[in-house]
């Protein structure tokens with residue numbers, strides 16, 4: 001009897017040991033670096049990539065501590081991301097090669113890399129992640145809508161005006177409640193910014209007024225907040241293979257349902273739209289609908305491109321505006337300098353015929369007038385440089401064995417990508433003051449600022465909108481939208497970042513401050529600040545620290 005029991009325990013022990021050994025072997029096989037990966041660049045230890053599982057660090061801190069030194073020295077590294085080893089580059093020479101040769105470094109987003117995943121079910125095959133014939137097809141349909149010239153920016157200005165009204169109302173409510181430190185405390189800006197971004201996207205790309213500022217908490221808006229949280233869950237972001245088993249992870253089953261609900265609701269919302277600001281059918285949604293009706297694209301392609309337009313046309317601007325409120329709310333001298341440029345645009349001398357010297361204000365400038373402000377333009381570029389919303393992307397795959405920039409040998413079928421934050425803050429590229437927010441570095445006249453943007457983009461020193469063949473098609477709109485919202489916000493509001501707020505950037509995904517709060521004071525249009533003097537606010541917080 002005793003010997004039977006002993007044999008059983010031995011068997012159990014052997015089975016357990018075998019199970020542990022095979023799990024370890026499997027894990028080793030899963031996370032090992034393939035032999036053919038380049039040897040002349042360093043490897044970022046895998047625990048850095050999965051940091052988000054246990055650490056609260058922002059992506060700027062993670063970059064500074066572990067990625068900056070090897071990347072600034074070697075220009076590229078091997079890095080674990082989305083369940084495999086990839087090459088991440090920041091050296092401009094390597095990036096020029098990558099971005100110029102889309103035939104060799106082909107776009108391949110989640111739909112190719114991890115087609116079973118939640119993110120792939122959200123984005124599908126679309127204009128941003130497609131390659132070859134599909135990309136050409138989507139571009140021919142959508143480019144006219146994406147790049148349509150906005151001669152009348154008044155509807156956009158009205159949405160921005162409404163946005164400022166909502167922020168100021170919220171501040172009044174907080175002040176009335178008298179919470180926080182007796183001065184009322186600041187407004188949590190992101191939820192209101194999201195409503196603004198969705199509204200602007202709706203009227204410009206979907207030809208529908210979603211009325212998010214007027215009617216908060218609609219289902220489409222709620223879904224955005226859920227989707228953003230769901231996508232960047234560190235465990236599933238780093239190990240997307242887990243998405244293969246939704247029955248084991250009920251939260252992922254729910255995530256798939258949410259993505260489906262979002263697609264269905266979006267399609268329903270745009271097909272029931274009544275607003276026809278652009279009755280000529282010139283918006284992206286019109287082009288996609290026409291192509292679907294004519295059988296040029298499938299329903300799946302229609303849905304994927306509608307969704308990606310919806311997401312990309314609001315999310316990046318949303319996060320850039322968060323960063324703007326942070327930067328200008330801590331560098332109030334820059335805020336004031338911008339305000340004086342804006343005020344000089346809108347103040348019109350009056351009574352000159354009668355020999356008077358008064359001024360009136362024109363708060364409704366034209367697109368051309370907005371575009372004539374150099375400092376406003378430079379502030380936005382500097383925001384994009386230091387807080388690029390798309391800070392890192394690894395969504396290209398090599399189509400043959402190749403040598404990136406003549407320096408890094410890349411095996412066939414290897415994913416490669418870039419880090420814009422790294423490029424934009426590298427002192428070898430931008431000088432010793434690379435981390436300082438200094439809009440003047442872009443130039444002082446619109447014409448030379450344009451020239452600078454062009455040359456820095458071509459050289460891949462500035463890649464906030466990517467560069468070369470696959471650069472952003474919404475860039476023109478995005479910059480105009482930012483100019484208009486800052487015009488309206490800076491003109492009417494003087495603000496500081498809530499002193500109780502401590503900066504923390506997102507730990508991955510779109511780069512932006514998390515949970516930002518700002519204390520806002522309305523500027524009566526005679527120039528003085530209501531209640532608190534603009535100067536007092538400025539003196540409190542001027543931030544000459546690197547951003």
Ligand code: HEM
Pocket residue numbers: 127128129139146205309312313314316317320388389390393395463464465466469470471472473474475477478
């Ligand atoms: C601040 C705002 C924006 C930023 C920072 C931004 C950034 C980018 C970046 C980095 C890429 C390249 C992506 C890649 O390499 O996979 C891109 C591509 C793209 N963006 Fe934007 N974007 C912005 C706004 C917009 C807007 C408003 C739209 C309008 C729908 C838009 C539409 C597109 C499209 C269609 C592409 C793909 C172009 C192609 O591959 O041919 N973007 N954007």
